[in-house]
Amino acid sequence: MxxxxxxxxxxxxARNQSSSIPIPPALRNILRRATIRTIALGxxxxxxxxxxxxxxxxxSGSAVVIGSGAPVxxxxxxxxxxxxxxxxxxxxxxxDYAARHGYKTFFPENQDYPLRNSPLSWAKVPAVRHAMSLxxxxxxxxxxxxxxxxxxxxxxxxxxxxxxxxxxxxMIVNEPVVPPDSVxxxxxxxxxDRIDVVVTQDKEGITQSSFVVRNGEWAKFxxxxxxxxxYRSYNFQKAEAHALEHIVQWxxxxxxxLALVPQNLFNSYVTGPAHPKDGQYRNGDLVAxxxxxxxxxxxxxxxxxxxxxxxxxxxxxxxx
Amino acid sequence: ARTPSPRPGGWSSPGLNTPYDTGGRTxxxxxxxxGASQNITWxxxxxxxxxxxxxxxxxxxxxxxxxxxxxxxxxxxxxxxxEKDKVSLGRHQNKVMQFLNALxxxxxxxxxxxxxxxxxxxxxILFYVTPLHRVYRRSSLLGGGGSKYVIxxxxxxxxxxxxxxxxxEWAIERDSVKNKKKYVQKWGYDLEIVDMSTKKRYxxxxxxxxxxxxxxxxxxxxxxxxxxFWWLDTNTFIxxxxxxxxxxxxxxxxxxxxxxxNKYNPLNISHPLTDNYLDEETRSLDGDGKVDSINMIVPQxxxxxxxxxxxxxxxxxxxxxxxxxxxxxxxxxxxxxxxHKEQDAMEYMYSNQPWIRPHVAFINxxxxxxxxxxxCGEKGDDPQIHYxxxxxxxxxxxxxxxxxxxxxxxxxxxxxxSNRLNRNPWExxxxxxxxxxxxxxxxxxxxxx
Numbered sequence: 001m002x003x004x005x006x007x008x009x010x011x012x013x014a015r016n017q018s019s020s021i022p023i024p025p026a027l028r029n030i031l032r033r034a035t036i037r038t039i040a041l042g043x044x045x046x047x048x049x050x051x052x053x054x055x056x057x058x059x060s061g062s063a064v065v066i067g068s069g070a071p072v073x074x075x076x077x078x079x080x081x082x083x084x085x086x087x088x089x090x091x092x093x094x095x096d097y098a099a100r101h102g103y104k105t106f107f108p109e110n111q112d113y114p115l116r117n118s119p120l121s122w123a124k125v126p127a128v129r130h131a132m133s134l135x136x137x138x139x140x141x142x143x144x145x146x147x148x149x150x151x152x153x154x155x156x157x158x159x160x161x162x163x164x165x166x167x168x169x170x171m172i173v174n175e176p177v178v179p180p181d182s183v184x185x186x187x188x189x190x191x192x193d194r195i196d197v198v199v200t201q202d203k204e205g206i207t208q209s210s211f212v213v214r215n216g217e218w219a220k221f222x223x224x225x226x227x228x229x230x231y232r233s234y235n236f237q238k239a240e241a242h243a244l245e246h247i248v249q250w251x252x253x254x255x256x257x258l259a260l261v262p263q264n265l266f267n268s269y270v271t272g273p274a275h276p277k278d279g280q281y282r283n284g285d286l287v288a289x290x291x292x293x294x295x296x297x298x299x300x301x302x303x304x305x306x307x308x309x310x311x312x313x314x315x316x317x318x319x320x
Numbered sequence: 321a322r323t324p325s326p327r328p329g330g331w332s333s334p335g336l337n338t339p340y341d342t343g344g345r346t347x348x349x350x351x352x353x354x355g356a357s358q359n360i361t362w363x364x365x366x367x368x369x370x371x372x373x374x375x376x377x378x379x380x381x382x383x384x385x386x387x388x389x390x391x392x393x394x395x396x397x398x399x400x401x402x403e404k405d406k407v408s409l410g411r412h413q414n415k416v417m418q419f420l421n422a423l424x425x426x427x428x429x430x431x432x433x434x435x436x437x438x439x440x441x442x443x444x445i446l447f448y449v450t451p452l453h454r455v456y457r458r459s460s461l462l463g464g465g466g467s468k469y470v471i472x473x474x475x476x477x478x479x480x481x482x483x484x485x486x487x488x489e490w491a492i493e494r495d496s497v498k499n500k501k502k503y504v505q506k507w508g509y510d511l512e513i514v515d516m517s518t519k520k521r522y523x524x525x526x527x528x529x530x531x532x533x534x535x536x537x538x539x540x541x542x543x544x545x546x547x548x549f550w551w552l553d554t555n556t557f558i559x560x561x562x563x564x565x566x567x568x569x570x571x572x573x574x575x576x577x578x579x580x581x582n583k584y585n586p587l588n589i590s591h592p593l594t595d596n597y598l599d600e601e602t603r604s605l606d607g608d609g610k611v612d613s614i615n616m617i618v619p620q621x622x623x624x625x626x627x628x629x630x631x632x633x634x635x636x637x638x639x640x641x642x643x644x645x646x647x648x649x650x651x652x653x654x655x656x657x658x659x660h661k662e663q664d665a666m667e668y669m670y671s672n673q674p675w676i677r678p679h680v681a682f683i684n685x686x687x688x689x690x691x692x693x694x695x696c697g698e699k700g701d702d703p704q705i706h707y708x709x710x711x712x713x714x715x716x717x718x719x720x721x722x723x724x725x726x727x728x729x730x731x732x733x734x735x736x737x738s739n740r741l742n743r744n745p746w747e748x749x750x751x752x753x754x755x756x757x758x759x760x761x762x763x764x765x766x767x768x769x
Binding site for chain 2: 127132217221224225228229230246247
């Protein structure tokens with residue numbers, strides 16, 4: 001039997017409050033139809049996606065991403081007054097090495113930059129800055145003085161000691177920045193991926209015949225600070241070398257990004273004051289340096305001649 | 321028809337005559353012969369059905385307060401459900417009461433929306449009366465974000481070591497500190513008062529002014545969550561505490577700051593840089609153009625940068641700037657030349673170290689650093705530089721008042737001016753009345769003469 005209806009029906013029909021959001025009935029009628037509902041949802045979703053993309057895309061900007069270019073750019077400042085034959089041989093030395101590993105080279109002249117009567121050796125600082133502006137996608141910038149020669153082109157520097165793990169392995173910690181007894185010592189807890197400049201020491205101080213800088217905002221700060229005219233006008237005895245030692249000791253934001261590695265990794269001396277522990281050139285080292293051969297009436301061409309013959313004697317793809 | 325009852329009062333009908341009707345009397349009252357039905361009230365009918373449903377257990381004879389006075393209370397409430405009683409009580413209510421009754425009824429009907437509106441109004445009032453609004457302003461998650469701003473106020477300049485610090489100096493400091501404290505409390509910022517007394521902790525005397533740099537670094541360490549740090553000298557006064565930093569400056573950074581110093585260049589610094597070895601961003605007129613890359617906001621006065629009131633933002637760029645700002649080689653060569661010490665050093669670094677330029681933005685001086693007459697101009701009428709009352713400038717920096725001007729008088733004057741400009745409406749009303757009375761008296765005297 002069907003249930004009995006009551007004889008006292010409720011005075012008003014029960015309200016059908018199905019949805020919790022109070023939507024005006026006109027809108028609700030429209031939303032009832034499935035097609036219009038899907039269209040509305042589609043349009044809303046489209047605009048959401050557009051807005052999200054704009055929000056994310058606006059953040060990244062249109063700058064060149066570091067790492068999209070050649071991994072290393074080798075910078076060597078050329079002296080236009082030197083023996084051009086020798087200069088060509090030095091350039092070829094870099095270019096062969098770069099071609100072998102997919103690197104790039106950059107050869108500015110030391111008169112290209114406004115040094116304001118300072119010694120020409122200062123040109124290396126704006127040269128690296130220039131290389132950074134020309135190659136915004138590269139990661140590392142290796143400054144190699146024209147008194148140096150790459151002897152063992154099979155060694156690839158990014159894997160050899162620029163990778164974070166290897167940097168941490170090779171880093172010399174707690175070492176006086178200027179031997180033998182500078183009060184400021186290298187930091188001991190630096191991580192390899194936070195290092196932005198790799199330098200070596202010889203017997204007397206930090207060398208600048210061969211150093212590597214990582215592309216980035218810190219490198220711009222470092223190079224611009226190093227190139228500040230007050231250091232040039234101070235007339236340090238050893239020009240940019242002493243200026244570098246000065247800023248490394250006085251400014252912690254520079255020391256915190258600096259790694260000191262053994263000299264024979266990429267800066268072995270053939271002549272001159274090599275670091276007593278590991279500065280002297282041995283067969284198999286990556287680089288042979290003849291510090292000061294461009295000054296004091298010495299001749300780089302003569303000193304390097306025997307090394308050039310060794311290089312020419314080697315076939316181009318040897319594995320030693 | 322019912323047979324008449326032998327007793328007066330009609331047949332006894334216990335269900336119809338309830339205790340409610342008789343006002344507590346238990347004996348039946350005189351009623352009409354047949355017609356108890358004409359006197360049936362809703363209350364009595366309800367009581368009858370209560371009896372039928374079995375609620376009698378809850379209806380004891382002595383009802384208690386509400387039981388005895390229920391009827392009296394219910395008929396005197398402003399709204400009542402007993403429409404039928406309206407007729408008998410209509411004579412007791414005049415038009416006003418009728419209107420109020422109708423109003424009450426309609427409000428009760430719309431009680432949901434009325435309740436909502438009332439809730440909102442009460443919530444609004446409570447928000448501003450209690451400290452709740454300050455908590456809101458301070459919180460960075462869902463609120464004004466006040467905890468992201470720190471004001472660093474220099475106090476105790478010199479500390480009485482180099483010169484006498486008398487009651488005027490103490491009073492100036494007290495006023496300045498009180499003004500900043502009130503501002504900071506209102507908007508939820510942090511205030512760091514630094515003691516700039518000369519302590520000779522550096523090897524050379526003139527190094528003392530560079531302490532600013534060290535104190536900013538310490539403040540950045542002390543408030544790790546804060547983003548912007550505002551350095552203020554002692555001789556400053558916030559004239560308009562109703563402006564928050566967010567609304568006055570930071571929400572409008574794109575419009576109010578400029579990185580192209582050619583817009584206003586008192587130092588004649590050549591901009592943009594043109595050296596070929598620099599990258600595009602460093603050589604551009606305004607960095608990368610994005611507001612996010614602004615890391616320092618500096619006003620310029622008639623002679624160059626003014627570091628009496630400036631902002632720095634927490635960033636790696638700022639860490640490096642604060643580190644490189646003071647260097648012994650630079651100091652040794654230039655300290656005799658750099659009369660304003662770290663300010664001149666900043667100007668020098670801006671001109672000579674290209675990495676700084678893209679991240680320094682300049683702001684119109686009158687936005688955060690208006691000067692009083694006497695600084696940068698005797699008469700105080702340069703519209704770019706001097707405080708303009710009609711524009712209600714934000715802050716006055718009484719720069720250089722120690723040399724030739726009266727610092728205390730200026731501080732007093734600006735404090736009074738600020739109080740006057742920011743009276744609340746009641747005070748304005750009172751002042752308006754007293755002013756008009758005074759004017760009337762004056763005109764009467766004039767008439768007499």
